[in-house]
Amino acid sequence: MDPESVARATRVPHGGTTDESVLDFSANTNSVRPAGVEDVYADALTASTRYPDDDYGDFRAAASDYVDCDADSVVPTAGGLEALRLAFEVTLTPGDSALVPEPSFSEYDREIRLQGADPVAVGHDEILDVDPEPHEVAVVCTPNNPTGELADPDRLRAFASRCRDADTVLVVDEAFLDFTDAPSLAGEPGVVVARSLTKMFGLPGIRAGFAVATGDLGDRLAVARRSWSLSTPAARVGAFCMRQTAFVEDTRTRVARERARIAESVSEQFDVSPSDAPYLLFDVGDRDVDSVVEAARERGVAIRDATTFPTLDSHVRVAVKRPEENDELLRALADV
Template sequence: MDPESVRAGSRVPHGGTTDPTVLDFSANTNPERPDGVEAVYREAFDASTRYPDDDYADFRAAAGDYVGCVPEAVVPTAGGLEALRLAFEVTLSPGDTALVPEPSFGEYDREIRLQGAEPVAVAHDAILDADPADHAVAVVCTPNNPTGELAPADDLRAFAARCREADTVLVVDEAFLDFTDEPSLAGEPGVVVARSLTKMFGLPGIRAGFAVATGDLGDRLAVARRAWSLSTPAAAVGAYCMDDAEFVSRTRARVSAERERLRETLSDAFAVSPSDAPFLLVDVGDRDVDAVVETARDRGVAVRDATTFPTLDSHVRVAVKRPDENDELLRALAAVADDV
């Protein structure tokens, strides 16, 4: 990390609210968790008087099965964002440049700049057509946050091949990929995959995730990883959750059905982008976004002000939750349509 760049850095706004009196649609986390996870956490808590086994064999094995790679390629991290920071730390030097999609997750810009490198923005729907030559890193988010579209698998693999030819490391953020049936790029040469267990399993406070890379790139990640990078409860809960294929399948089906219901209903009053993710990007038109957010909150619902994403100036983002909760969102946004 570059000390001078840290001095010039700043924090990035995110969704999420600590107000327990409102339904939170501003953060894209599953409102449900696998059965039995609380008991796993309690048992792991009792073992937390000792340092965790820094090899994390059970977690690596579960992660390898989850994304279809060998366990040796898995690098445990405290959430997907830690995986991204680790990837940038071992690939970027001051003065380097990195291709990033726009609009997309704001932490890419921040983390790249903290290394003293310069992010180069490319439209999110054109990133796979960009020329990676002369860039140290290229970043793809699939499905992209906040727009929601999935990168086509063939196009993504073709871009990965072009990155290898250009000696550019491809960092693929798959934080929301497990809400789709699309295969992971984990194990692809020259690629770092960043995964988060926050979204699918509804446990953002656990801080569990991992990176995947092979060859010299994987070796560098493994060396640079912080010792004891996962707490004992995070490792145990993460491994347990990733083994619950039925929970993942059930969640995908619910999110798919509810996302389409929300999109169809909201499209009567707003422009809603198609999505493969557990959220929808909503263009509120000429309505004041601050007023939209405030009106929804007055009706017990928190939505994400998406104008904090570059290039978006009339948008909010809403998560997809359970049917009864989604009904509350629809009622709140119906009031927005009438009142704002």
């Protein structure tokens, strides 16, 4: 990390609220957790009087099955964002440049700048057509946050091939990919995949995730990883959750059904972006975004002001939750 760049950095806004008096649709996390996770956590807490096994063998094995890669290429991290930071730390130096999609997750820009490198913004729907050769790193988010669309798997693999030819490291953020049936790019040469476990399994406070990379790139990630990068509860809960295949399938089905229902219900009120993710982006048109957000909150629902994302100036984002919660969202939005 570049000290001079850190001195110039700032924090970036995110969704999520600690106000328990409102339903939180501003953070894209599952409302449901796998049965049995509380018992796993309790047992892990008892074991937390000792340092965790820094090899994380069981967690790596579960992750390798979850994304279909070799366990040796899995690098445990405290959430997907830690995986992204680790990827940028081992690939970027001051003066380098990195392609980033726009609008997309704001932390890409911040984390790249913390390394003293320069983010180069490209339209999120154009980045797979850009020449990666001038850049040390290229970033793709699939499904993209906040727009929600999945990158075409064939085009993404073709882009990965062009990145390899150009000696450009491709960082693929798959934080929401497990809400789709699209294959992971984990294990692809020259690619760092960043995964979050906290969205699908509804446990953002656990801070569990991992990176996947092979060859020299994987070796660098493994060496640079912080010791004891996962707490014992995070490692055990993460491994348990990744083995709950029926839960994942049920969640995908529910989210797809409810996402379509919400989109149809508000289609005359807002311009809704197509989405493959557990969230929807709305263009509120001539309405004042602050007023829309505040009106929803007065009705007991927190939604995300998406104008904090670059290029968006009239948008809000809402998560897709359980049917009864989504009913509350639709009631809150009915008259805004």
